[in-house]
Amino acid sequence: MAELLQFVFSGLTVGAIYALVALGFTLIYKASDIINFAQGEFVMLGGMTAVFLTLGGISLPLAALVAVIATTIIGLALHRLAIEPAHGASPVTLIMITIGASLFLRGIAQIIFDRRFHSLPPLLAGDPIKIGGAAILPQSLVVLASAVVIVTLLWIFIDRTLLGKAVIATAANRLAARLIGVDTRRIVDFSFAMSAAIGASAGILITPIALTSYDVGTLLALKGFAAAMLGGIGSAPGAVAGGLLIGLFEALAAGYLSSSYKDAVAFLIILAVLIFIPQGLFGRAKIERV
Amino acid sequence: MNVRTLDNRLLPAIVIAAIFVTLPIFFPSAYYFRIGALVFMSALAVVGLNLLMGFAGQVSLGHAGFLGIGAYSVAIGPVHFGLPSWLSLFGGAILSGTIAFLVGRPILRLKGHYLAVATLGFGILVAIVLTNEANWTGGPDGMSVPKLVLFSWQVRKSEVWYWIAGTTLIGGMVLALNLKESPTGRALQAIHDSEIAASVLGIDVTQKKLTIFVTSAVYASVAGSYLALFNGHVTPDSAGFLRSIELVTMVVLGGMGSIVGSLVGAAMLVVLPQVLTIFHEYEQALLGLILMVFMIFLRRGIVPSVAATFVGLRK
Amino acid sequence: MKASHPFGVAAVVSLLGLFGTGHQASAQIKIGSVLSVTGPASFLGDPEKKTLEMYVEEINASGGVNGQKLQLMVYDDGGNADNARTFATRLIEEDKIVAMVGGSTTGSTLAMIPVFEDAKVPFISLAGAIQIIQPVRSWVFKTPHTDKMACEKIFADLKSRNLTTIALISGTDAFGKSMRDQCVAVAPSAGINIATEESYGPRDSDMTPQLTNIRNKAGVLAVVNPGFGQGPAIVTRNYRQLGITLPLYQSHGVASKQFIELAGPAAEGVRLPAAALLIADKLPPNDSQKPVVVNYSRTYQQKTGQPVSTFGGHAYDGLMILVQAMQRAKSADPAKVRDEIERTKGYVGTGGIVNMSATDHMGLDLSAFHMLEIKGGDWTLIPGT
Numbered sequence: 003m004a005e006l007l008q009f010v011f012s013g014l015t016v017g018a019i020y021a022l023v024a025l026g027f028t029l030i031y032k033a034s035d036i037i038n039f040a041q042g043e044f045v046m047l048g049g050m051t052a053v054f055l056t057l058g059g060i061s062l063p064l065a066a067l068v069a070v071i072a073t074t075i076i077g078l079a080l081h082r083l084a085i086e087p088a089h090g091a092s093p094v095t096l097i098m099i100t101i102g103a104s105l106f107l108r109g110i111a112q113i114i115f116d117r118r119f120h121s122l123p124p125l126l127a128g129d130p131i132k133i134g135g136a137a138i139l140p141q142s143l144v145v146l147a148s149a150v151v152i153v154t155l156l157w158i159f160i161d162r163t164l165l166g167k168a169v170i171a172t173a174a175n176r177l178a179a180r181l182i183g184v185d186t187r188r189i190v191d192f193s194f195a196m197s198a199a200i201g202a203s204a205g206i207l208i209t210p211i212a213l214t215s216y217d218v219g220t221l222l223a224l225k226g227f228a229a230a231m232l233g234g235i236g237s238a239p240g241a242v243a244g245g246l247l248i249g250l251f252e253a254l255a256a257g258y259l260s261s262s263y264k265d266a267v268a269f270l271i272i273l274a275v276l277i278f279i280p281q282g283l284f285g286r287a288k289i290e291r292v
Numbered sequence: 293m294n295v296r297t298l299d300n301r302l303l304p305a306i307v308i309a310a311i312f313v314t315l316p317i318f319f320p321s322a323y324y325f326r327i328g329a330l331v332f333m334s335a336l337a338v339v340g341l342n343l344l345m346g347f348a349g350q351v352s353l354g355h356a357g358f359l360g361i362g363a364y365s366v367a368i369g370p371v372h373f374g375l376p377s378w379l380s381l382f383g384g385a386i387l388s389g390t391i392a393f394l395v396g397r398p399i400l401r402l403k404g405h406y407l408a409v410a411t412l413g414f415g416i417l418v419a420i421v422l423t424n425e426a427n428w429t430g431g432p433d434g435m436s437v438p439k440l441v442l443f444s445w446q447v448r449k450s451e452v453w454y455w456i457a458g459t460t461l462i463g464g465m466v467l468a469l470n471l472k473e474s475p476t477g478r479a480l481q482a483i484h485d486s487e488i489a490a491s492v493l494g495i496d497v498t499q500k501k502l503t504i505f506v507t508s509a510v511y512a513s514v515a516g517s518y519l520a521l522f523n524g525h526v527t528p529d530s531a532g533f534l535r536s537i538e539l540v541t542m543v544v545l546g547g548m549g550s551i552v553g554s555l556v557g558a559a560m561l562v563v564l565p566q567v568l569t570i571f572h573e574y575e576q577a578l579l580g581l582i583l584m585v586f587m588i589f590l591r592r593g594i595v596p597s598v599a600a601t602f603v604g605l606r607k
Numbered sequence: 608m609k610a611s612h613p614f615g616v617a618a619v620v621s622l623l624g625l626f627g628t629g630h631q632a633s634a635q636i637k638i639g640s641v642l643s644v645t646g647p648a649s650f651l652g653d654p655e656k657k658t659l660e661m662y663v664e665e666i667n668a669s670g671g672v673n674g675q676k677l678q679l680m681v682y683d684d685g686g687n688a689d690n691a692r693t694f695a696t697r698l699i700e701e702d703k704i705v706a707m708v709g710g711s712t713t714g715s716t717l718a719m720i721p722v723f724e725d726a727k728v729p730f731i732s733l734a735g736a737i738q739i740i741q742p743v744r745s746w747v748f749k750t751p752h753t754d755k756m757a758c759e760k761i762f763a764d765l766k767s768r769n770l771t772t773i774a775l776i777s778g779t780d781a782f783g784k785s786m787r788d789q790c791v792a793v794a795p796s797a798g799i800n801i802a803t804e805e806s807y808g809p810r811d812s813d814m815t816p817q818l819t820n821i822r823n824k825a826g827v828l829a830v831v832n833p834g835f836g837q838g839p840a841i842v843t844r845n846y847r848q849l850g851i852t853l854p855l856y857q858s859h860g861v862a863s864k865q866f867i868e869l870a871g872p873a874a875e876g877v878r879l880p881a882a883a884l885l886i887a888d889k890l891p892p893n894d895s896q897k898p899v900v901v902n903y904s905r906t907y908q909q910k911t912g913q914p915v916s917t918f919g920g921h922a923y924d925g926l927m928i929l930v931q932a933m934q935r936a937k938s939a940d941p942a943k944v945r946d947e948i949e950r951t952k953g954y955v956g957t958g959g960i961v962n963m964s965a966t967d968h969m970g971l972d973l974s975a976f977h978m979l980e981i982k983g984g985d986w987t988l989i990p991g992t
Contacts, residue, residue: 109577
């Protein structure tokens with residue numbers, strides 16, 4: 003029993019990161035129908051920037067803030083400089099642009115930062131907490147709590163504010179939104195900025211546990227994307243559920259089946275979801291069958 | 293069909309063949325033959341991918357998976373089963389085609405970017421299996437590949453591979469150019485313009501897309517086998533995500549749907565790192581930048597854009 | 608040129624003459640290197656490149672080798688074996704090198720070996736796996752300790768502490784896999800029983816499931832972690848998180864200060880085999896390696912501002928062995944140099960004392976490794992190892 007609990011803790015910790023990345027995907031997809039493969043790089047940039055600022059002598063809270071702001075600006079730049087000029091292009095073209103952006107950011111990061119791996123001091127230090135024979139790090143609880151907080155804040159924002167309603171309108175029908183006066187360009191700007199901020203925060207929170215380096219982005223993006231697909235791309239609660247589920251599946255696979263095929267879990271899930279439930283667990287069946 | 297249309301259709305292949313035959317005059321050493329052979333082998337895979345991307349309008353973000361299957365077939369076949377290399381090459385091609393069929397059939401029914409995502413997952417799964425099944429594949433360090441033996445004579449020199457790869461490429465190009473003008477090719481053109489209209493005309497959209505997907509997988513598999521036999525060594529990297537993106541970039545650079553562009557794209561991405569060795573630090577960033585810039589501004593790629601300029605100038 | 612323009616002809620001829628003699632006087636010894644400076648193995652290639660460049664400069668500044676200057680050509684394979692192969696061909700065909708010190712990873716080395724064997728040019732590899740020199744190939748040598756040696760050293764220590772039933776948790780990257788295979792092969796003859804095994808991906812962020820399984824396995828007395836990069840640091844942290852008190856052994860692949868930094872207090876008590884380079888200042892004063900390692904450490908740290916790395920040390924050894932072989936052969940002819948490399952005896956390097964022979968193209972024995980334990984956030988030498 004204790005070992006199952008340990009696997010669950012492990013799965014939830016990792017799953018919370020996937021959930022935050024998936025949330026970033028979902029946000030941009032909702033507002034613009036774009037799948038942003040550079041999402042993982044936002045996580046990397048948040049973590050790495052914070053690390054290098056603290057190495058340079060800046061206090062952790064300030065470094066974290068600057069890192070989030072810097073990444074947000076990069077997210078905006080991605081939209082304005084790379085996506086906007088190509089507006090009207092096919093989804094496939096847009097995916098390739100974001101893949102190009104992800105490669106570019108990763109390539110630049112290894113030059114500006116370095117190629118080693120780094121850590122950050124945890125927000126909540128201290129000994130692991132023992133529950134029922136299993137141990138969970140306090141920082142893991144911080145990550146889980148943050149995921150919950152961010153999702154809640156996002157939900158309140160979407161549901162209760164005017165800007166949030168504008169996002170929903172844009173997602174539902176872009177043309178109609180513009181007709182009623184919504185500046186859809188700003189909305190997409192905003193979604194990119196928010197995604198970047200969420201990604202960067204996730205990066206800073208997870209670095210004390212999982213470490214960071216210039217190339218953590220790729221695998222995270224792929225797994226976060228699998229999570230978003232599992233939950234139903236376009237659904238925020240789906241993204242969180244998908245992330246946690248993938249984390250759990252991975253941990254259970256590693257514990258009970260074969261640890262070397264752990265990474266394969268996420269990709270098998272992508273294929274399985276596409277073949278059997280393309281709309282995901284919570285998504286609407288928007289897929290056209292030809 | 294008169295002689296003139298025949299000429300026009302195969303003109304790109306004839307031009308490429310001419311270049312292919314005369315280039316060796318300028319090669320001072322075996323190193324250049326090696327580069328040439330590598331370009332041709334990559335170009336073969338790119339031609340296949342181009343059929344999928346340019347004609348059928350689909351993207352495969354895991355095409356290196358098929359490269360990897362082809363590459364490892366010519367390693368595993370001789371080493372573990374004692375099969376001759378050329379037979380293993382065929383085996384690999386059939387395996388790739390079959391897997392493409394099995395993966396493609398359920399996915400190609402969906403519209404839009406779902407094949408991209410499915411192939412992404414597929415490519416990475418292949419890389420993971422190749423890395424983990426060390427007893428068969430030699431694990432992350434890979435395994436060595438016995439040299440190709442043709443009519444009891446070992447093929448090892450770069451010069452020989454240059455000729456083999458070039459000939460196969462030209463053959464592949466001729467096949468692709470013929471496909472373009474065939475009923476399947478015309479059906480694909482219709483699908484590209486409007487899937488719904490095409491299906492109203494009675495075209496089995498899924499079946500046509502599937503045919504192209506399987507064909508492109510076979511092209512990639514043969515290319516992968518050649519590369520493995522040439523290099524004498526395979527690693528799971530040959531099936532990796534970065535390699536898949538490189539292939540896509542080659543298509544994009546050269547021009548989606550342009551057969552000649554496939555060669556141009558492959559040539560650029562193989563030759564440039566050799567020329568710009570000092571800039572190796574920036575290679576990844578550069579790859580990303582090229583992909584972005586071309587997809588934003590030069591979506592048609594180099595060859596169609598150049599061709600269009602000529603046409604414009606003539607007018 | 609028409610003969611009726613004697614001045615023109617004379618000018619051209621004298622210019623050509625200038626070029627001719629100029630070329631002869633500056634004939635340099637061309638040595639090549641293909642390293643993984645960027646990419647997943649940059650941890651290896653970057654310090655190797657810096658070391659080679661640093662010391663070639665120094666050697667040239669003090670007169671070169673046999674009166675000639677060395678010319679070093681470095682190519683970056685980005686961790687890709689196919690690229691390495693292409694660059695190797697380029698070095699042989701285009702750059703016409705006479706010797707090569709390089710090959711950061713086993714994969715790239717194995718891909719390049721046929722090129723150098725065919726061209727009959729000596730190749731000193733900087734990679735770890737034992738397949739590079741076993742079976743012995745006449746033109747291929749290597750400087751780093753093999754992973755087999757690391758296993759043997761660890762097992763000897765385990766045996767001396769009576770910890771003969773162990774668990775392995777290894778990374779699925781090339782280094783981890785190769786060392787794991789060697790450990791499994793060597794265990795029976797070392798009197799060690801591997802009760803259970805787990806593995807993790809090099810990019811994984813949490814190994815608690817695997818460690819939980821190990822903890823639950825009865826009879827395990829110690830755990831060995833063949834791995835590289837960030838994995839071992841996370842394994843070590845997870846180890847303490849789960850409260851496992853069994854002795855933990857790491858591989859020589861994590862022998863760097865950064866591992867201690869990242870593993871934090873969890874690293875306390877961890878043991879690993881390492882070359883003398885890592886504990887340069889703690890070596891007893893009469894240790895024959897001390898002057899060499901202290902000197903290299905200081906020079907590297909001064910010139911690059913980064914802590915010394917064992918991988919850079921391997922490059923240093925490779926270069927020095929090559930240069931000394933050239934000096935003994937009094938020529939840069941590949942065949943003569945190869946023979947002299949094979950005759951290297953008593954070379955004191957950063958990795959150990961090298962004694963090569965026709966059947967041993969690495970030349971290190973178990974005394975080249977010391978057993979270290981992490982105490983108080985720093986390395987301590989376990990006496991007698």
